[in-house]
Amino acid sequence: MSDILVDTIDGFAYRMHISEVFTSLVILPYFSNIAEQVSALIFAYRNEMDLCVGITVGSAVQIALFVLPGSVLIGWAMDRSMSLFFRGFETACLIFSVVSIAAVLQGGTTNWLVGAYLLGVYFIIAAGFWFHELENLSIDGELVNLHEHHNHTRI
Amino acid sequence: MFNRSMFSSTSTSSSTVYTNQPQWSILLSNIQNDILLSTNLIFKSKLTWLLIFGPVALVGKTGIFGESVCFILAGLTLIPLAERLSFVTEEVALHTNQTIGALLNATFGNAPELLISGAALQEGYYRVVQLTLLGSMLTNLLFVFGLSCFIGGLRYQVQKLRIVSGNASIGMLMLAVAGLALPAALMLSDEMIMGTEEKEYIDKNGDGKSDINDGPTFSMVGFSRFNAVIMIMGYLLYLLFQLGSHSDEFDDLEEEEEEDETEMRTIGSDDEEAVTQPLQHRPVHKKRKKKARKNKFCHRLFRGYAQNDEESNNNSNTINERGQYQQLNKLSPINEIELSPHSTSQSLPDYIRNKPNDQGIGIPQCRSDLGGRNMKDNDNVSNASSSSNHRRRVSNSSPNKRNQEEGSSDQEGLLLTTEQSITNGRRPAASNKSHCSDGSDEEPYIMSVDITREVEPEEEGTSLLLYSLAVITFVIHILIICHFHSQSTCPSERVYYGYLSLHCLYLP
Numbered sequence: 001m002s003d004i005l006v007d008t009i010d011g012f013a014y015r016m017h018i019s020e021v022f023t024s025l026v027i028l029p030y031f032s033n034i035a036e037q038v039s040a041l042i043f044a045y046r047n048e049m050d051l052c053v054g055i056t057v058g059s060a061v062q063i064a065l066f067v068l069p070g071s072v073l074i075g076w077a078m079d080r081s082m083s084l085f086f087r088g089f090e091t092a093c094l095i096f097s098v099v100s101i102a103a104v105l106q107g108g109t110t111n112w113l114v115g116a117y118l119l120g121v122y123f124i125i126a127a128g129f130w131f132h133e134l135e136n137l138s139i140d141g142e143l144v145n146l147h148e149h150h151n152h153t154r155i
Numbered sequence: 156m157f158n159r160s161m162f163s164s165t166s167t168s169s170s171t172v173y174t175n176q177p178q179w180s181i182l183l184s185n186i187q188n189d190i191l192l193s194t195n196l197i198f199k200s201k202l203t204w205l206l207i208f209g210p211v212a213l214v215g216k217t218g219i220f221g222e223s224v225c226f227i228l229a230g231l232t233l234i235p236l237a238e239r240l241s242f243v244t245e246e247v248a249l250h251t252n253q254t255i256g257a258l259l260n261a262t263f264g265n266a267p268e269l270l271i272s273g274a275a276l277q278e279g280y281y282r283v284v285q286l287t288l289l290g291s292m293l294t295n296l297l298f299v300f301g302l303s304c305f306i307g308g309l310r311y312q313v314q315k316l317r318i319v320s321g322n323a324s325i326g327m328l329m330l331a332v333a334g335l336a337l338p339a340a341l342m343l344s345d346e347m348i349m350g351t352e353e354k355e356y357i358d359k360n361g362d363g364k365s366d367i368n369d370g371p372t373f374s375m376v377g378f379s380r381f382n383a384v385i386m387i388m389g390y391l392l393y394l395l396f397q398l399g400s401h402s403d404e405f406d407d408l409e410e411e412e413e414e415d416e417t418e419m420r421t422i423g424s425d426d427e428e429a430v431t432q433p434l435q436h437r438p439v440h441k442k443r444k445k446k447a448r449k450n451k452f453c454h455r456l457f458r459g460y461a462q463n464d465e466e467s468n469n470n471s472n473t474i475n476e477r478g479q480y481q482q483l484n485k486l487s488p489i490n491e492i493e494l495s496p497h498s499t500s501q502s503l504p505d506y507i508r509n510k511p512n513d514q515g516i517g518i519p520q521c522r523s524d525l526g527g528r529n530m531k532d533n534d535n536v537s538n539a540s541s542s543s544n545h546r547r548r549v550s551n552s553s554p555n556k557r558n559q560e561e562g563s564s565d566q567e568g569l570l571l572t573t574e575q576s577i578t579n580g581r582r583p584a585a586s587n588k589s590h591c592s593d594g595s596d597e598e599p600y601i602m603s604v605d606i607t608r609e610v611e612p613e614e615e616g617t618s619l620l621l622y623s624l625a626v627i628t629f630v631i632h633i634l635i636i637c638h639f640h641s642q643s644t645c646p647s648e649r650v651y652y653g654y655l656s657l658h659c660l661y662l663p
Contacts, residue, residue: 020283021286024283024286024287024290025286025287025289025290025293026290026294028287028290029287029290029291029293029294029295030294033291033294033295033299036261036295036299037298037299037302040299040300040303041299041302041303041306043303044303044304044306044307044314045306045307045310047307047310047311047314049307049314049315049316049317050254050257050316050317050320051256051257052300052303052307053257053300053316053317053320053321053324054254054256054257054258054261054320055257055261055299056295056296056299056300056303057295057296057300057321057324057328058257058258058261058324059261059265059291059295060291060292060295060296060328061324061327061328061331061390061393062261062262062265062390063265063288063291063292063295064292064327064328064331064332064335064386065327065330065331065386065387065389065390065393066265066386066387066390067265067269067272067288068285068288068331068335068383068386069334069382069383069384069386069387069390070269070383070387071269071272071273071276071284071288072379072380072382072383073380073383073384073387074272074273074276075276075281076380078276078277080276080279080281081281081376082276082281082284082285082376082379083281083338083375083376083378083379084334084335084338084378084379084382084383085338085339085342085375085379086285086289086335086336086338086339087339088339088343090285090286090289091335091336091339091340093289093293094289094292094293094332094335094336095332095336097292097293097296097297098296098325098328098329098331098332100297101296101297101300101325101328102325102328102329104300104304104316105316105321105322105324105325106318106321106322106325107316108315108316108317108318108321109313109314109315109316110304110307110308110313110314110316111304111308111312111313111314112304112305112307112308112309113308114301114304114308115300115301115302115303115304115305115306115307115308116301116305117301118296118297118298118300118301118304118305119297119298119301119302119305121297121301122293122294122297122298122301125293125297
């Protein structure tokens with residue numbers, strides 16, 4: 001299923017006139033995380049914040065420290081040039097989100113205002129990706145000087 | 156039907172009841188029950204029927220449908236898979252501790268991510284992989300956690316987090332940021348080693364600077380791979396910290412320390428319960444829940460809304476039993492606030508204090524064994540309450556199993572009678588707080604399943620609130636999209652309807 005999702009993201013985004021960046025940064029994670037979202041909401045509603053933090057922050061830690069480097073290593077095995085190089089705006093978003101989460105976790109308590117400002121940061125970031133320029137995401141990620149024809153095939 | 160099979164499978168696996176039978180028959184019945192259990196587990200949820208879209212999407216991918224249709228179908232198919240995964244991992248969390256449960260939940264929740272990234276890497280869409288993973292992190296950190304804090308904060312005044320595990324998470328996130336941001340910093344500051352021909356190649360614009368849209372270079376990829384190895388080692392060390400060396404920090408010790416003072420307060424404040432209840436063996440999870448102060452402001456706000464909704468003349472200060480029960484049906488936050496020991500819990504009727512237990516009873520089909528346990532608790536309150544609290548920890552001991560079997564034998568009849576007594580508002584007063592907390596221990600599982608099925612009125616209130624909030628959030632999201640895309644003719648409406656139908660599936 002997941003490969004179908006990835007294959008069809010181009011056509012979907014094109015049809016819907018949504019940029020691929022926005023699709024893959026906002027819509028696709030929403031679809032794939034929906035179960036975690038629901039369970040985290042339920043746990044927070046019951047004041048079991050340990051489970052809630054474990055699901056949300058733990059999941060983010062796992063993606064950042066395991067899935068992302070793991071995909072780099074998979075790319076190494078497949079001879080794809082998957083790298084950890086994010087563009088400037090994405091890096092800034094990441095740093096902002098981590099800093100704001102760190103402030104919350106360090107404090108040790110949450111209330112609704114915390115949730116409100118975290119949501120605000122998220123919506124600002126999502127809007128930023130909405131205004132992100134169109135980008136050709138289907139770059140074949142081969143190493144540049146191993147494939148000299150790469151330059152000509154690209155738009 | 157299924158209730159009995161589930162019970163017998165759990166009881167034959169560990170107890171000594173069936174030891175006089177031949178070995179192979181036990182094995183056979185175990186296998187049979189396992190098959191029944193697993194089919195029950197898979198096809199219990201109505202969401203599972205979304206799996207039908209999977210083959211449709213596979214067929215449609217060959218060119219029958221458009222790509223956007225296939226995208227929606229595949230996305231719909233992923234939802235029940237994710238839901239089942241989270242359900243199973245939550246069940247694990249009950250029997251171990253919350254850390255392992257959350258870890259497993261995160262692991263299986265991220266299994267689709269890993270699959271997506273593997274598939275996309277094979278196609279060479281490495282930017283899609285990067286952006287999807289980044290978006291998943293941002294969604295988890297900001298959106299889901301923020302929404303959880305918001306909704307939890309509407310109900311509770313202050314919710315406590317655990318400092319040690321939080322600090323460990325912060326440190327790991329900082330490590331990840333270092334690994335992700337420093338390659339970008341090196342690249343953007345144009346100080347990375349490059350071969351001459353590579354530099355010419357990179358310099359597409361001819362302005363003497365490397366263009367970041369030109370794909371990765373050798374040194375970038377090398378730096379990334381080095382960072383990746385470091386980060387994975389960091390993750391393994393984090394797992395070691397979490398599960399091995401400092402596992403007690405993540406365990407429930409903190410809560411057990413709090414238990415004593417809570418008990419003292421409970422004894423002081425509520426004499427009836429101190430009498431009817433041996434206090435030493437209560438589950439510790441619910442202490443924190445009960446200790447948390449409710450958000451009085453939002454409480455009042457919700458109460459006002461509820462009264463406007465149901466046009467009731469009940470004053471919020473003088474609540475008679477009938478008014479309580481009506482509100483219990485309409486909107487649950489009001490009534491669950493009454494669960495707190497700070498409120499006047501003595502004057503409340505017992506079925507309200509026992510509400511989580513009622514939820515377990517009210518949905519017998521989805522978690523029949525849990526419902527059965529709760530039923531059994533209600534049945535023999537006085538003699539089994541001390542052992543019932545041990546069940547969470549020592550779930551394999553044989554007396555408990557035998558108790559479960561006894562509970563399951565007359566489960567259906569009891570179920571009918573108790574439901575009747577609930578609806579009549581004449582619940583027997585044999586319930587006490589131990590059962591309340593024991594029942595709400597099971598609540599996650601009940602809640603996560605009964606989303607898709609018909610529920611009792613008070614259950615419907617909770618899930619309706621949650622899901623209407625989710626629907627409202629995403630409708631707003633989509634309305635913004637529609638606003639920005641007024642120049643396009645129909646597509647945004649299609650997105651809107653797609654989202655709406657998606658969320659309607661979750662509503663009971």
